[in-house]
Amino acid sequence: MAQKNLSIEDIGKPLSALAEIDPKELPPLPPPYDTIEDRPKARALDESTLQQLDASLDGTIAVGMPRPNSKAEEEQLIERFLSGLRKIVSRANNWGFLQQLTLSLEHCTGCQTCIDACPIYLSSGRADVYRPTYRSEVFRRLVHKYTRPGGKFLAQVAGEDVELNARTIGRLLELAYRCTLCRRCAQTCPMGVDNGLIAHEIRKLFSMELGIAPRDIHEKGSMLQLRTGSSTGMSPAAVKDNIEFLDAEASESAGFRVETPWDKEGADVLLVHNAGEILAWPENPIAFAIIMTAAGINWTMSSELTGYDAVNYGVWYDDVQFARVAMRQAEVARKLKVKKIVLGECGHSHKALMVVADRLLTGDLNIPRESALVLLRDIVLSGCLKLDPSRNDFPVSLHDPCNIVRLMGIVEPQRQILRRICPQFREMSPHGVDNYCCGGGSGFAIMSPYNFEDWRLSISGRMKFRQVLDVFADVPGPEIKKYLCAPCSNCKGQFRDLFRYYGVWDKSGILYGGLAELIVNAMADIRLPFIQWEPH
Amino acid sequence: MPLLTIFYGALAVFVSANLVRIVRIMTMPAHLRWELYPVPHESRAKARYGGSYFEETDWWTRSMEIHPSGELRVMLEEIFLLKGVWKHNRKLWSWSWLFHTGLYLLVGAGILAAACASAQHFGATGVRNALRPLVAILSWFAMSAGTIGTLGILILRITNPTWRPYTSRWALINLLVIFLVFATGLLSLFVNPAAVDQMILFAGDLLRFQTAPRLHGLIAAHVSMVALFMAYLPFTQMTHMYMKYFTYHRVRWDDAPYRPDNKMHASIMRSLRRRISWAAPHIRSEGQKTWSEIAAQEVSRGAKEP
Numbered sequence: 001m002a003q004k005n006l007s008i009e010d011i012g013k014p015l016s017a018l019a020e021i022d023p024k025e026l027p028p029l030p031p032p033y034d035t036i037e038d039r040p041k042a043r044a045l046d047e048s049t050l051q052q053l054d055a056s057l058d059g060t061i062a063v064g065m066p067r068p069n070s071k072a073e074e075e076q077l078i079e080r081f082l083s084g085l086r087k088i089v090s091r092a093n094n095w096g097f098l099q100q101l102t103l104s105l106e107h108c109t110g111c112q113t114c115i116d117a118c119p120i121y122l123s124s125g126r127a128d129v130y131r132p133t134y135r136s137e138v139f140r141r142l143v144h145k146y147t148r149p150g151g152k153f154l155a156q157v158a159g160e161d162v163e164l165n166a167r168t169i170g171r172l173l174e175l176a177y178r179c180t181l182c183r184r185c186a187q188t189c190p191m192g193v194d195n196g197l198i199a200h201e202i203r204k205l206f207s208m209e210l211g212i213a214p215r216d217i218h219e220k221g222s223m224l225q226l227r228t229g230s231s232t233g234m235s236p237a238a239v240k241d242n243i244e245f246l247d248a249e250a251s252e253s254a255g256f257r258v259e260t261p262w263d264k265e266g267a268d269v270l271l272v273h274n275a276g277e278i279l280a281w282p283e284n285p286i287a288f289a290i291i292m293t294a295a296g297i298n299w300t301m302s303s304e305l306t307g308y309d310a311v312n313y314g315v316w317y318d319d320v321q322f323a324r325v326a327m328r329q330a331e332v333a334r335k336l337k338v339k340k341i342v343l344g345e346c347g348h349s350h351k352a353l354m355v356v357a358d359r360l361l362t363g364d365l366n367i368p369r370e371s372a373l374v375l376l377r378d379i380v381l382s383g384c385l386k387l388d389p390s391r392n393d394f395p396v397s398l399h400d401p402c403n404i405v406r407l408m409g410i411v412e413p414q415r416q417i418l419r420r421i422c423p424q425f426r427e428m429s430p431h432g433v434d435n436y437c438c439g440g441g442s443g444f445a446i447m448s449p450y451n452f453e454d455w456r457l458s459i460s461g462r463m464k465f466r467q468v469l470d471v472f473a474d475v476p477g478p479e480i481k482k483y484l485c486a487p488c489s490n491c492k493g494q495f496r497d498l499f500r501y502y503g504v505w506d507k508s509g510i511l512y513g514g515l516a517e518l519i520v521n522a523m524a525d526i527r528l529p530f531i532q533w534e535p536h
Numbered sequence: 537m538p539l540l541t542i543f544y545g546a547l548a549v550f551v552s553a554n555l556v557r558i559v560r561i562m563t564m565p566a567h568l569r570w571e572l573y574p575v576p577h578e579s580r581a582k583a584r585y586g587g588s589y590f591e592e593t594d595w596w597t598r599s600m601e602i603h604p605s606g607e608l609r610v611m612l613e614e615i616f617l618l619k620g621v622w623k624h625n626r627k628l629w630s631w632s633w634l635f636h637t638g639l640y641l642l643v644g645a646g647i648l649a650a651a652c653a654s655a656q657h658f659g660a661t662g663v664r665n666a667l668r669p670l671v672a673i674l675s676w677f678a679m680s681a682g683t684i685g686t687l688g689i690l691i692l693r694i695t696n697p698t699w700r701p702y703t704s705r706w707a708l709i710n711l712l713v714i715f716l717v718f719a720t721g722l723l724s725l726f727v728n729p730a731a732v733d734q735m736i737l738f739a740g741d742l743l744r745f746q747t748a749p750r751l752h753g754l755i756a757a758h759v760s761m762v763a764l765f766m767a768y769l770p771f772t773q774m775t776h777m778y779m780k781y782f783t784y785h786r787v788r789w790d791d792a793p794y795r796p797d798n799k800m801h802a803s804i805m806r807s808l809r810r811r812i813s814w815a816a817p818h819i820r821s822e823g824q825k826t827w828s829e830i831a832a833q834e835v836s837r838g839a840k841e842p
Contacts, residue, residue, distance in 0.1 A: 005697050005700070006701060008702070080815070083815065087813065087814060091565055091807075092811060092812065092813065093812060095565040095567070095810060096565075096807070097567060097568065097570070098567065099561065099565070099567045099786065099787070100567055100570050100787050103561065103782055103783045104783075106773060106779070107773045107776040107779050108773060109707075109773055109776065110693075110699065110703065110707060111625060111628060111699075112628075112698050112699060113620060113621055113625035114624075115698075116625075117624065128701070157705075157706075158705055158706035159704045159706065160705075160706060187572055188623070188624040190614060190618065190620040191776045191780060192782075192787065192788055193783065194787070194788075207816060208815075208816050208819060209814055209815050210815075210816060211815075211818065223818065320812070320814065320818075320830055321818070323827065323831040324831050324833075326831075327831045327832065340594070354590065355569045356569060357568075358568075358569055358793055358794045359794050359800065359804050360804070360831075362796070362801065362808075363796065366796075368594070368596045370593070370594070371590060374590070374591060374592070375593075405573070406572065406573055407571070407572060407573070408573070408588060408590050409574070409578070409582070409586055409587050409588025409589075409590055410588065410590050410591055411585055411586055411587045411591070412585065412587055412591055413591055432585055432586055433574055433585070433586030
């Protein structure tokens with residue numbers, strides 16, 4: 001059951017788990033998802049996994065820190081962790097986030113105003129371990145104890161002593177991956193403390209000092225991207241082949257010739273998609289190609305390494321990986337001499353390249369960068385496409401990706417489009433900058449090791465799932481088809497998994513998809529309906 | 537005299553320690569952007585729904601619209617009404633508002649007491665007589681609100697499971713010191729009819745660097761607690777009262793885009809020349825390479841690959 005009255009010191013104590021999730025204690029979902037027996041049970045970890053890896057946080061493994069086999073190994077682990085702790089508060093190693101981190105570590109008053117803003121805490125039935133303040137307070141005490149003069153003595157006097165052992169380290173690592181970095185908590189903090197940032201910094205410490213990060217976002221993510229050009233593993237030749245195939249489909253759908261321009265020097269727009277779209281949701285890049293062609297945009301895609309994949313997973317866990325990818329992406333645009341980079345429907349890549357990398361990209365690497373939502377808005381409102389809203393006459397709602405909306409303030413362009421082309425558009429509550437995360441943020445949507453997916457779908461995605469059901473509550477059955485517009489690849493990944501997990505297509509008839517698809521579906525000159533009402 | 541010396545000492549610690557903290561934060565390297573919306577210095581229309589300049593086509597070609605009045609409004613609402621706590625933590629708000637209002641009124645009463653003493657010193661008896669009741673009223677409100685508010689917070693933090701695990705000995709001592717500041721002040725007002733006049737005399741002596749008069753025991757205790765609080769505050773998270781400027785203005789609302797000619801650029805360039813010592817194998821720094829070398833290595837590597 002969700003453990004209550006958990007103390008900060010419990011992080012290092014030999015308890016079997018700091019939280020055990022009982023489905024009966026989770027906040028109920030509306031019918032037909034309300035019966036306990038229908039709720040999927042979390043997969044139990046097998047004995048050998050439990051012996052090798054630390055799962056003592058909540059019985060779930062997102063990263064999986066190997067348990068030390070001896071006292072000497074544990075001491076070595078502690079030493080490496082302490083070394084990372086010193087570096088995370090140093091100018092040389094963490095200049096990019098030092099001021100934000102210091103302010104957040106030194107000014108929390110423990111008022112707990114932020115806790116009810118956290119969808120994970122609420123969706124867990126208020127398990128103390130998932131409070132945004134819990135991991136931050138543990139980390140704060142460790143930083144104060146081990147990096148300040150007299151820290152150990154002061155920690156004892158103040159009653160803020162946390163024992164540092166392998167258990168503490170293993171649990172803290174997992175705890176950094178029980179937060180989607182949606183920063184809804186930070187929005188409510190009266191002091192301006194950012195618990196999302198602290199989770200981000202803990203992840204960095206583990207990755208950059210101990211070399212520990214989730215395999216799906218490190219080895220199979222940023223490392224693969226730097227090696228092959230894309231986190232999908234697609235080489236430049238493969239991506240061109242795939243897009244050529246999609247162009248043929250686009251031409252067939254549109255009824256006119258669609259051909260993606262490659263490496264066109266001096267183009268007005270370098271369009272960069274999350275390359276995962278090309279493989280998982282090809283209708284999105286197809287829709288973009290149709291719109292760009294029909295609107296007469298002078299655009300191009302790049303076939304250079306990293307130039308055809310907007311993702312930058314480093315933004316979630318590792319500043320060095322982040323800087324490497326961002327610099328390479330900017331270099332591609334610089335060489336092509338394009339007027340601007342336009343980022344496709346991918347939230348984290350918006351934030352990574354437009355916001356976090358902004359001050360890193362100095363000189364001629366600072367190519368102007370813009371959101372595709374803005375370009376699409378301009379195209380739709382300009383009248384250059386002939387649009388027929390009656391083609392989209394079905395219930396539509398909008399999910400606000402945290403990275404694009406709360407963290408960048410791009411709120412209205414997507415709504416201006418939907419109000420223009422979707423007669424049955426309705427808003428979720430809350431929405432805009434107060435939205436709830438899809439539950440797949442910060443890499444969760446592509447992470448499914450061990451039993452983490454069960455946790456991600458039943459806990460971190462629960463609040464958003466409920467919101468989606470609520471917004472379509474007046475048309476609940478599968479006979480009326482509904483469209484959830486999610487202009488972000490990561491969010492779509494989470495909705496794909498959530499909808500499969502709960503059987504949403506069969507029970508409620510909700511389809512998720514991007515924004516560009518809705519625009520093409522409304523294009524009066526397109527012969528056939530572009531949106532195929534089939535579950536992805 | 538000892539009380540006066542203690543007070544001056546506390547004031548010196550208060551000013552110098554707070555300055556050290558502020559300078560430390562201000563001299564940290566320029567950081568990467570980490571803003572959060574709504575950003576209230578955006579145009580009124582955008583600030584209302586949390587929009588940003590990123591919503592504009594070719595935003596980099598437009599001049600930045602910055603409205604400091606929006607930031608000021610939000611900060612004033614935060615400082616005087618605790619709007620965030622009102623919106624998200626109603627259970628705590630009433631106690632917290634009383635406590636914070638008590639502190640502001642206490643500072644106000646202190647300033648008015650000093651003004652009153654100055655007026656008396658310069659023979660402006662009329663002004664002195666006009667200000668004296670105000671000092672009394674502010675003091676009564678300050679001590680009452682502060683005592684009730686702090687007591688409420690103390691009880692919540694000790695008894696309520698939402699706060700108890702996050703209330704260390706240190707946090708309790710913080711609250712206890714503030715409670716004693718207010719409680720001793722309130723008690724003096726109750727038991728000593730001349731308390732307000734004694735406070736004004738003490739304020740005058742502080743300004744003139746003169747020997748303090750013999751204060752009533754409770755007022756002396758109150759003054760001592762105020763001194764302790766002042767000396768102690770810069771070493772606690774209570775510095776949030778001014779650090780909010782940095783957490784809000786310098787982080788949450790810092791949406792300034794890169795410009796090659798601004799001050800920040802020089803700081804960023806210095807930081808990019810710093811050596812990395814992160815030890816994970818994929819960093820490949822060997823403690824020798826700088827940030828720009830590490831990132832640029834990949835750019836050149838990318839260019840060479842087919």
